[in-house]
Amino acid sequence: MTSASPWKAWLYLVWLCLQRQARAHQLVWIALGLLALTTAVVGLNTLGGRWTMNHWRFPRGGGGTQLAVWVEGMGPLPGSAPALALQTALKGAARSILFQAGLSIFSNWVVFSVFLSFLLPIWSLSFATDAIGGEREARTLVWLLHQPLPRPGIYLAKYIAVLFYSLAFNLGGFALICLVGGRAGRPAFSLYWPGVVCATLAFSALFHLMGACFRRAAVVALVYSFFLETVLANMPGYMKRVSIGFYTRCMMFDEAQKFGIQPEKPYIYLPVGSLTAEWVLIGITALSLGIGMMVFSRSEYHDLN
Amino acid sequence: MPDILESSDPRRGNRALIQAHDVAQTGKNDAIDAAHSVATLPSSLASRPAPATLLFDQVSKWYGPVIGLNEVSLELCPGITGLVGANGSGKTTLMRLAAGHLRPDLGNVRVLGHDSWTHAAKRYIGYCPDTDTFYEEMSGRQFVETMARLHGFSRLESRRRTETCLEMAGMAGRADRCIRGYSKGMRQRIKMAQALIHDPELIILDEPMSGIDPVGRQEFIQLFTQLARRGKCLLVSSHELQELEKLTDQIAVMARGRIAAVGTLAQIRDLLDNHPLSILVATDNPRSLAGALLHLPDVVGVELGEGENLIVRARNPRGFFRALTQLVLEESCEIRHLETLDDSAQAILGYLLGTRQA
Secondary structure, eight states, X not given: OOOOOHHHHHHHHHHHHHHHHTSOOHHHHHHHHHHHHHHHHHHHHHHTTOSSSTTOEESSSTTSEEHHHHHHTOOOOSSOHHHHHHHHHHHHHHHHHHHHTHHHHHIIIIIIIIIIIIIHHHHHHHHHHHHHHHHHHHTOTXXXXXXXXXXXXXXXXXXXXXXXXXXXXXXXXXXXXXXXXHHHHHHHHHHHHHHHHHHHHHHHHHHHHHXXXXXXXXXXXXXXXXXXXXXXXXXXXXXXXXXXXXXXXXXXXXXXXXXXXXXXXXXXXXXOOHHHHHHHXXXXXXXXXXXXXXXXXXXXXXXXX | OOOOOOOOOXXXXXXXXXXXXXXXXXXXXXXXXXXXXXXXXOGGGGGOSSOOSEXXXXXXXXXXXXXXXXXXXXXXXXXXXXXXXXXXSSHHHHHHHHHTSSOOSEEEEEETTEETTSHHHHTTEEEEOSOOOOOTTSBHHHHHXXXXXXTTOOHHHHHHHXXXXXXXXXXXXXXXXXXXXXOHHHHHHXXXXXXXXXXXXXXXXXXXXXXXXXXXXXXXXXXXXXXXXXXXXXXXXXXXXXXHHHHXXXXXXXXXXXXXXXXXXXXXXXXXXXXXXXXXXXXXXXXXXXXXXXXXXXXXXXXXXXXXXXXXXXXXXXXXXXXXXXXXXXXXXXXXXXXXXXXXXXXXXXXXXXXXXX
């Protein structure tokens, strides 16, 4: 009898998982739709020159003068030449702040509020929950489970396939949004991509674990994303430390510190250092993978027949 | 038939003899027993050096509060064993335990000495599940080749095995179409081909004939017989006893999570004939019917139960029911209800008399 190689079998399984994962399904279409929508909105804002503070009003709110107009319209200070020089310097600084605020605005509105809180978890779960959850729903998992492959190996192969697509989609999508963001968006990509990578690792591992644990993993993952990542991650105090988004933000804040980007109230937000955040995210990835392998190895999956 | 499934175990000849021995022992020793599942293991087997192909040792399996399998002991060696039982009798649970998709709550299931749950055991198991889902976007040929690759065979070897197994399953000429366009019978054949791809020692076939036309059934029966002759151990489940009768003599009857009887059909019939059966008879005139029943040769005793019920103890159920029918016609008795009180015996009886009990 010709000998069969377990390694060949596993490598082929990775390849098969990559192929199977490539088949677009409902959630991936939704993810693509969200990407298109976000790109369009960011593009429109870029075209309208909205990534500056020039159009902000003083005092903030409706009816006030736009900041740019207010700065330009400051009347000359009475008095000596030094006072005039000071005024010119202040005006220049104000103009510069208004103009350079693009990165901060883009970071706050696009990266932290939309991408990190909403898009990243949704995109990650659209691939990760389908890896095992989709096979369970389609009842095709039986074809993998009766192969002579260790179950942790099957779980890991699925994760590798998930990660390939999640990283490509999350990084690619982020790059596209930043690119469309123009002058404000481009530096955001170079600053924040390590955070996106770490968050993708952790989210994918966590949602992959949900696929192994729950029959309707996509629903559970959506509930998790909306309630835990969106609500809890923005709460004051230590509660938010259970969310992946918090550590990703901390990594991003650390990188962007030199541009004056930081949490609105650091004494309430209580961020951790970049290195700590990185290790926590890697730890969450490893822990989720470990638990997932254990759960998958021990689960019977009565829904296969 | 193509020859890929070459023998790799020189002990097979002996083990086939052991199975014949088991069957004989089973016939002598075992009885239809509602309290305990039938054990087919003679005590001498414990010291045998070569492990059984499939061994169930006091296996129980619960689904929450419902028991799926109840203290089942079973040993299979090369040859074909038919597994018959009504819906919910535990056939699929037993097969899924054997295939390593379920884990027993009590006892253990071993395939050639390996725990069936482990991946090591799966190298010896070919499984044809009753589920009808595939990677629908693939062609039959791609699907079978994929299964071969997942067993770790090289591309060339996988292709060779795929062609051979497709030919064995009667799909060689029509395996290039997408599976989603296949008929039920073609799907069954693809499942069969993938189950044979790695030349397994134990082949578990859950309702393999379902959806197959009569010609296809005949081809499958020939295939199974040839596999058994090559020393493979086949466990084949079916609802239909008649179907299994064409395939094998060795039948295990399942009822309510237990193996109610194991052996050849003749042995099971003999066992049933010698096993006193309790039958509840509801009639308008119990006393006179009791008197008449006591004159029947197969009736061992009659008790007056609650209301107008009689509990009759009888041997040779087939003879008893024939005589009872005659008696009812002659005496013009009205029988309102007739029920076998022994679950296992009832199940077997249902199959043997051709009226399946649910």
